[in-house]
Amino acid sequence: MDEAVIFDMDGLMLDTKLTWRQAEIELLKDLGKEYDIKIAKRYQGMRVSGVVEVMIREYHLPINQEDGEKLLTDKLVQSYDNPALELLPGCERLVKDLSNSNQFKLAIASSSPKVVIETMTRHFNLSQLFDLLVSGEEVKNGKPAPDVYLKTSDELGIESRNCVVLEDAPNGATAGKKANMKVIAVVNKVFFKPEEFEGIANLIVESLEDLDPTKIASFLE
Numbered sequence: 001m002d003e004a005v006i007f008d009m010d011g012l013m014l015d016t017k018l019t020w021r022q023a024e025i026e027l028l029k030d031l032g033k034e035y036d037i038k039i040a041k042r043y044q045g046m047r048v049s050g051v052v053e054v055m056i057r058e059y060h061l062p063i064n065q066e067d068g069e070k071l072l073t074d075k076l077v078q079s080y081d082n083p084a085l086e087l088l089p090g091c092e093r094l095v096k097d098l099s100n101s102n103q104f105k106l107a108i109a110s111s112s113p114k115v116v117i118e119t120m121t122r123h124f125n126l127s128q129l130f131d132l133l134v135s136g137e138e139v140k141n142g143k144p145a146p147d148v149y150l151k152t153s154d155e156l157g158i159e160s161r162n163c164v165v166l167e168d169a170p171n172g173a174t175a176g177k178k179a180n181m182k183v184i185a186v187v188n189k190v191f192f193k194p195e196e197f198e199g200i201a202n203l204i205v206e207s208l209e210d211l212d213p214t215k216i217a218s219f220l221e
Contacts, residue, residue, distance in 0.1 A: 090209030
């Protein structure tokens with residue numbers, strides 16, 4: 001296989017209201033603050049270090065960067081114990097269809113810590129379907145820089161122009177475009193509008209249910 005499909009995770013594969021958002025709400029509550037969606041929009045798609053940096057600055061949190069990153073990571077891992085947590089519509093079917101097609105290598109390239117990505121794939125029994133899991137913490141620059149996607153294509157041994165990125169946030173879509181990959185934006189409409197992806201994504205859809213191996217392969221012909 002000389003082509004790859006690379007998934008973002010949070011907001012694309014599962015609803016961040018029950019992972020990131022809940023972890024952020026609990027962290028802020030512990031520190032006597034209230035969650036503000038306007039502030040949250042500023043760090044969507046960023047890795048933990050970037051999220052914590054914005055939160056400390058905007059909420060005036062009485063913690064340092066290192067402690068904030070540890071606290072948020074711990075709460076993210078704990079969020080996967082929530083029995084209500086589900087993959088977004090079409091996600092499991094698409095991952096399995098792509099895997100069964102034997103056309104692509106599959107990877108997750110997420111801003112989440114590696115331990116969180118591993119926890120997610122184990123929780124939903126997807127670990128065996130992905131060839132590679134890469135965290136934004138493993139590279140110098142987080143999204144919207146292309147580092148995490150370039151590292152992913154390099155480790156997969158596949159040229160970036162032969163990779164399709166699935167993203168739900170403009171920061172991530174920009175990262176994929178900068179990496180010279182084809183970008184499909186899946187708009188969840190909670191934080192972003194379709195027009196915010198114009199000029200960045202090659203295709204904009206409303207759900208993973210709108211995608212299948214044939215449609216994705218057409219971008220690489």
